[in-house]
Amino acid sequence: MLHRSTSPSRVLRPGLVLVGLLLVAANLRAGITSVGPVLADVQQSVHLPSATASALISLPLLAFAAVAPVAPAIARALGIERTLGVSLAALAVGIVLRSVPGPALLWVGTVLLGVAIAVVNVELPALVKRDFPDRIGQVTGAYSAVQSTFAAIAAGIAVPVAGSDGSGWRLALGLWAGLALVALAVFAPQLRARTVLPPTADDVALDDVRRPDPTHRSPWRSALGWQVTAFMGLQSVGYYVVITWLPTIERTAGVSAAAAGVHQFLLNAFAIAGSLLCSAALPRFRDQRILASVSPLFFVAAMAGQLVDPHLAAVWDSLIGVSGGACIVLALSFFGLRTEHHRQAAGLSAMAQTVGYLLAAAGPIAVSALHDAVGSWRPALVVLLVLEVALAGLGLLAGRRRVIG
Structure with missing residues (x-):
């Protein structure tokens, strides 16, 4: 059973809730798939060998494996909504840090990005279960399609944004912080609520x-x-x-x-x-x-x-x-x-x-x-x-x- 506390005078429209959920899902892969097309430019700019450069993809995956088991405990402490809100803010910060000059920030931002996405990966299905209990399959399919769509867009526009000489790779990676902030803005009305997951339910x-x-x-x-x-x-x-x-x-x-x-x-x-x-x-x-x-x-x-x-x-x-x-x-x-x-x-x-x-x-x-x-x-x-x-x-x-x- 999910326990939700919110103001009784504030009931959100299902359409707004769904749009917020889909925008959250749009952020789950774009920050990762935008890297591959400009990876050679990143290597040349930051002077990275191939094995080190590949960690820009591998580090988020390690974060997925490490953080997924503890994400439910975070949600129990903060509530699902606030956990997702904090994760979106952390994702935007991580994308920006990864994109600004400074070799250390490249790695710090990449790790923060991976941690944020890992938490969202775990908690988004709980949000679907709570708000759309009779349409779990349809909504899950919809957010999976949105996730894949933005993954495709991120990969497709990375090189044009970076420019013919690849010098704009920081912009190609960093612009996706804007998507995280847009998702946070649309999702913000739900931050007034606080859904708590009991350890025996979604923490299985x-x-x-x-x-x-x-x-x-x-x-x-x-x-x-x-x-x-x-x-x-x-x-x-x-x-x-x-x-x-x-x-x-x-x-x-x-x-x-x-x-x-x-x-x-x-x-x-x-x-x-x-x-x-x-x-x-x-x-x-x-x-x-x-x-x-x-x-x-x-x-x-x-x-x-x-x-x-x-x-x-x-x-x-x-x-x-x-x-x-x-x-x-x-x-x-x-x-x-x-x-x-x-x-x-x-x-x-x-x-x-x-x-x-x-x-x-x-x-x-x-x-x-x-x-x-x-x-x-x-x-x-x-x-x-x-x-x-x-x-x-x-x-x-x-x-x-x-x-x-």
Whole structure:
């Protein structure tokens, strides 16, 4: 049960609440996907080696893994609304700090950005549950689409804003502080309320880690739990490696910076299509083996195509988007489909997302280290191809109609 306190004379219109919620969701990926298209310019400007530069993507992912378990405790102390309000303000500050001169501020801002997004990631579903209890699926789908849309826009306009010489990369990254402030302004009327989450309700993920449910098997001790976790992890690695390094890889192959930015826009735009198609197809299958094994093959085809003809990158990036959009829907769906009870589902979610984001954080760094060691991106593309083949195999296992028990 959610406990909400607010002034009885002040009732907010559902439309305003929904707009505020969607604007909050719009901030969840734009600050991350705007980095990849201008990463080469950041490297040149700040004199960063590839492995260090990739941390601009990996640090927020580490924050996701580290902060997600404690976010419910923060919400219990402040309330959901104020937690989201503080997080949006912190996100705006983090984006600005990352964008102003000063090497230390680049990293401080990146960490603060990651912490803020991690808290919002955890608390936004609770807001949906409270304000739209009869439309959870529709509203969740709407904010996921908005999140992906702004991720695509951020990737698509980064290079034009940075300019032909890339000197405006600070503006390309920093302008998204404005979106956080707009979201905060529209969301501000809800800050008068204070919804408190009891530890036994929305804090189940952290509770399961501390005190496992004795009536249901722990996913940490289940082969099926690890198969779902590995599926979540590998699909995360593929996505975050390509949004970090694919623009640089394409520019090395002779694709212009502007075109590489457009390709990132296509990747994120087609991810929306992949998500919607997968969501529509899920109820039509007895189990998910076909969907979970075929979806990664689009990524495999894209990596093979990039190796053979990188100048068709628009096609390959679109295929990656379809694959990534479908795979994230499958990974999140497995948390409920492979478990018998909501506490067990929460435990699997906590396990898979913590391990998955740790793997995702390591992926861009490992790929850049491989590039620095051999002086070419081709081995990295081959590694991604092999990982996606492995993901297809994991899909056959995780997609079986079974539960952890």
